[in-house]
Structure formats: C-alpha cells, structure tokens
Amino acid sequence: MGTVKGAWVDTPPAHDLRYFQVDPCARRDKKDRLLECSPTGEPNEYSLVTNRLRVVGKIGQFTVYDLTYFRADSGDAGLQSILVGTGDQMHEIYFQQNNWGILFPAEIVLAGQQPVIKAS
Numbered sequence: 001m002g003t004v005k006g007a008w009v010d011t012p013p014a015h016d017l018r019y020f021q022v023d024p025c026a027r028r029d030k031k032d033r034l035l036e037c038s039p040t041g042e043p044n045e046y047s048l049v050t051n052r053l054r055v056v057g058k059i060g061q062f063t064v065y066d067l068t069y070f071r072a073d074s075g076d077a078g079l080q081s082i083l084v085g086t087g088d089q090m091h092e093i094y095f096q097q098n099n100w101g102i103l104f105p106a107e108i109v110l111a112g113q114q115p116v117i118k119a120s
Contacts, residue, residue, distance in 0.1 A: 014089040020067055020081060021051055024095075057108045059115045061086055066106040077103045082119055094119050 056064040062084050071078040080103040082094035104120040
C-alpha cells in the first residue's frame with residue numbers, strides 16, 4: 001500500500017464489497033483508514049464522494065476488481081484499490097493515492113503461463 005502516510009504491507013481480513021465502497025476515512029476498522037483521516041472519520045480534504053467499480057477479470061476462482069474513488073472537491077480520481085475475492089467477500093490487495101495526476105487501471109497479464117495482476 002502506498003499513500004502520503006508511507007508504504008507498508010499488511011494482511012487485512014476479508015470484507016463485503018460495501019465495506020470498500022465508502023470513503024476510506026469512514027471505514028469501520030480504523031486500521032483500514034488509509035489516509036490522513038480525522039480520528040472520528042469525519043470528512044476532510046481527502047474526502048471522496050463517488051467510486052467506480054470495474055471487473056478486471058478472473059484468476060482461477062478469484063475475481064479481480066479495480067475500485068477508483070473520486071475526490072469531492074474536484075471530481076478527479078483520487079485513490080485506487082484493487083480487490084480480489086469470491087462471492088461477496090473481498091480482500092484489498094493494493095491501494096494507492098493519486099500523487100502524479102493519473103491512476104492506471106489494473107489488468108491481468110501473463111508471466112509465462114501464470115496470470116498475475118499488474119498495477120502501476
């Protein structure tokens with residue numbers, strides 16, 4: 001994960017899709033509030049108003065999703081999350097903040113014969 005708070009690796013539990021479709025500052029689990037959020041989860045300059053979910057594809061039994069969050073103040077894409085799951089249970093495997101003006105969509109590519117998720 002990479003944000004203004006730095007980069008790290010974690011092992012979060014699975015959640016339903018609705019959990020990820022709210023503003024990341026409003027997530028129930030405070031450890032999943034990945035931005036400079038207020039302690040109460042109240043909106044701030046990073047607040048997001050909408051999101052767009054796109055199915056990237058499948059790898060075996062897992063469906064890969066690209067979830068883009070759009071900023072309330074400008075309407076620009078502000079954050080990207082890549083989710084992998086089965087049924088309605090998802091794991092967030094990648095999260096990045098838009099610091100350079102563009103978020104590239106996730107895709108599934110082959111590494112030899114093995115499909116892998118590409119995120120830039």
